[in-house]
Amino acid sequence: MKTHTIMVNPRFCETDALGHLSNISYFIYLEEARTRLFDEMSHGGRTDEWHFILASTKCDFIRQAFFGRRLRVETNVSRIGNKSFQCIHRIMEEETGRLIAIGEAAVVHFNFQTQTSEPLPDDLQTMLAEYLAPSVGETISPLSCKKRSKKGSGISSACTADFSFSTFPRFFGPNHRRQHTL
Incomplete structure (x- = not known):
């Protein structure tokens, strides 16, 4: 199983009045991780044949994160369906390895001309399978x-x-x- 990893340096403007990262910042990091995963799967090629929409997203906040503390965002695929797949993300503090948040996203393969979902192409299913987590059910909520x-x-x-x-x-x-x- 492959795990896609990106590093994030939280900016001061991403904090809130309590001094920790604002909740919206986590969703930006999760989006960045998914986008980079899609780029990696295309090997720098064109992804214009893959049309995705985000059906749902969520984030469970476990610990606070702060400006100046670098974060690692790991992404795996937790489910591959006929027309959609589910990503699972773990945000951790790089220095300590402490789990900060767990995110999920349901991504649908979508035809914008017909405005309907479509089956995932075989090559995409194969690439997603490389990132399939073996036991996502063990993730702690x-x-x-x-x-x-x-x-x-x-x-x-x-x-x-x-x-x-x-x-x-x-x-x-x-x-x-x-x-x-x-």
Whole structure:
């Protein structure tokens, strides 16, 4: 299995008021990783025969990342379907190897003239298979969600996430656990 890797140097402008990288920056890094993967698969050639649209994307934020700390983004393919494939990304701090975020993207082969999805070409399926991760199911999700009902308002999800806010101890303290309701 091949793993596609890029390095990212976070810019100061990609941080937010709390001093860590803004959530939108992660999606930019994931897009850059996918684009470079597609470039690598085409061996510098033309990709105009491969028409992709992004059907969905998500990112689970596990730890904070900061300006001045170089990141490594690893990309694999977690699923190859008839008309689409799924990428999985891991963002890690280069120096420590600590996992910062896990991203996913569903990519569809799309005909822009007919406005319909089309089967993945055989050569593309072969190239994607080189990046196929053998056991993506072992990826740890940072969120654990449980359904609970709110009185008089139906069902909602209560999710908890572990965040390491050791750089902001006066606000949160180390290993503070925050409760989020979706």
